[in-house]
Amino acid sequence: MPTSTSPGLPSPARGGASGTDGAGGADLVARDRRAVWHPYAAASHDGPLFAVASAAGVRLTLTDGRELIDGMSSWWAAIHGYRHPVLDEAVRTQLGSMSHVMFGGLTHEPAVRLAETLVAITPEPLRRVFLCDSGSVAVEVAIKMALQYWTGRGRPERTRLLTIRRGYHGDTSGAMSVCDPDAGMHHLFSQLLPRHLFAPAPRCAYDEPCEDADVAEFERLFARHAHEVAAVILEPVVQGTGAMSFYAPGWLARVRELCDHHGVLLIADEIAVGFGRSGELFGCDHAGISPDIMCVGKALTGGYLSMAATLCTDEVAAGVSDSPAGAFMHGPTFMANPLASAVANASVELLLSSPWRDRVAEISAGLAAGLAPAAELAGVADVRVLGAIGVIETRDPVDMAVIQPLLVELGVWVRPFGRLVYTMPPFITSPADVATLTDAMVEAVARTT
Numbered sequence: 001m002p003t004s005t006s007p008g009l010p011s012p013a014r015g016g017a018s019g020t021d022g023a024g025g026a027d028l029v030a031r032d033r034r035a036v037w038h039p040y041a042a043a044s045h046d047g048p049l050f051a052v053a054s055a056a057g058v059r060l061t062l063t064d065g066r067e068l069i070d071g072m073s074s075w076w077a078a079i080h081g082y083r084h085p086v087l088d089e090a091v092r093t094q095l096g097s098m099s100h101v102m103f104g105g106l107t108h109e110p111a112v113r114l115a116e117t118l119v120a121i122t123p124e125p126l127r128r129v130f131l132c133d134s135g136s137v138a139v140e141v142a143i144k145m146a147l148q149y150w151t152g153r154g155r156p157e158r159t160r161l162l163t164i165r166r167g168y169h170g171d172t173s174g175a176m177s178v179c180d181p182d183a184g185m186h187h188l189f190s191q192l193l194p195r196h197l198f199a200p201a202p203r204c205a206y207d208e209p210c211e212d213a214d215v216a217e218f219e220r221l222f223a224r225h226a227h228e229v230a231a232v233i234l235e236p237v238v239q240g241t242g243a244m245s246f247y248a249p250g251w252l253a254r255v256r257e258l259c260d261h262h263g264v265l266l267i268a269d270e271i272a273v274g275f276g277r278s279g280e281l282f283g284c285d286h287a288g289i290s291p292d293i294m295c296v297g298k299a300l301t302g303g304y305l306s307m308a309a310t311l312c313t314d315e316v317a318a319g320v321s322d323s324p325a326g327a328f329m330h331g332p333t334f335m336a337n338p339l340a341s342a343v344a345n346a347s348v349e350l351l352l353s354s355p356w357r358d359r360v361a362e363i364s365a366g367l368a369a370g371l372a373p374a375a376e377l378a379g380v381a382d383v384r385v386l387g388a389i390g391v392i393e394t395r396d397p398v399d400m401a402v403i404q405p406l407l408v409e410l411g412v413w414v415r416p417f418g419r420l421v422y423t424m425p426p427f428i429t430s431p432a433d434v435a436t437l438t439d440a441m442v443e444a445v446a447r448t449t
């Protein structure tokens with residue numbers, strides 16, 4: 001059995017991962033470049049890479065000692081910031097009883113409590129919870145539920161999904177198949193992916209009314225294919241990674257009406273926007289609607305561990321159980337992991353007992369004021385804010401090799417993507433830190449576009 005003294009195995013001391021000297025960080029980056037793959041990167045990726053030694057509150061500390069204000073919440077997840085004492089304690093306490101136990105034939109208090117809480121805080125008809133490992137898996141689970149539901153209701157020909165362009169639902173096959181067909185990975189994996197139906201993304205912005213003309217194309221596509229559609233799947237009100245755009249709640253309400261009219265299920269992917277990010281607890285709450293199936297993830301555990309959940313109505317659960325299989329055919333190894341469940345309970349309870357609405361509103365006002373000057377820049381196409389999400393959309397894609405180190409130099413961790421320089425800071429971010437974030441974003445865009 002290998003030990004830390006085995007020849008060829010790196011020892012922690014060699015890495016400088018916990019050191020604060022620049023050399024340790026440089027060594028870590030060099031080792032990373034030899035052995036590690038990063039998200040959406042070539043193996044030989046040589047772009048900017050920063051070694052993090054620790055994180056606390058809203059600050060990331062690099063191995064060279066520099067502190068950055070975190071503007072990303074580690075991709076929508078760390079809503080309470082890092083090393084929150086309540087969340088740390090929840091994990092520690094759970095470690096004392098069990099880290100994991102299989103979920104087939106066994107259950108435990110953290111999972112039951114989490115399911116009860118999710119049922120209580122989501123729209124009323126959602127009554128049953130399937131806990132899974134990540135957002136993408138939650139989307140796979142939602143899609144499988146919808147298809148099994150229709151086999152249980154004697155309509156097995158209902159196998160297609162209807163969605164909107166510019167969506168993002170994850171990186172596994174089923175999820176990829178409903179991501180934006182142009183920006184997504186359809187052309188790379190066309191042999192693997194089923195062909196679903198894509199309506200244009202909503203054109204009415206969040207604060208605009210939704211007219212008949214705005215839903216006309218969606219309505220036509222729906223009417224033509226309703227007989228073969230199992231479900232409509234979309235991100236409610238906030239299109240995240242694919243667009244960073246905010247559309248009219250009235251548009252979502254119309255989609256709900258059309259799903260009812262055609263007797264088709266509605267899947268709401270709340271993985272990015274859920275748990276207060278948009279100013280309401282869930283995206284669906286803006287429109288006062290309830291989906292038949294809902295996916296949550298990302299902020300569910302406050303950014304501590306990977307966990308997501310798919311909720312459904314009693315009707316969907318009954319249909320799935322009436323299907324020829326007689327059971328829902330999914331069951332991840334780490335389903336309902338107790339550590340993740342415990343920290344999810346702590347995170348949701350912490351959120352609900354905090355003045356999160358006021359905090360998100362305050363961040364929102366800070367983002368709107370701080371990003372406004374960007375609207376005057378020649379290289380900027382649009383500036384928009386909803387809840388604790390602030391976006392500068394540039395006219396041309398940003399040069400990551402230039403803008404990423406510049407943002408770090410300006411003291412913030414903001415990770416642009418294509419033509420989007422955006423932030424979704426932890427809810428505990430102070431007005432002064434929000435101002436530092438927005439000033440850095442505006443300056444970085446001004447100097448690089």
Ligand SMILES: *Cc1c(COP(=O)(O)O)cnc(C)c1O
Nearest residue numbers: 134135136168169170240271272
């Ligand atoms: C991030 C995201 C996913 C995928 O979640 P992972 O945990 O990365 O698998 C799915 N849907 C939306 C809307 C997301 O933002």
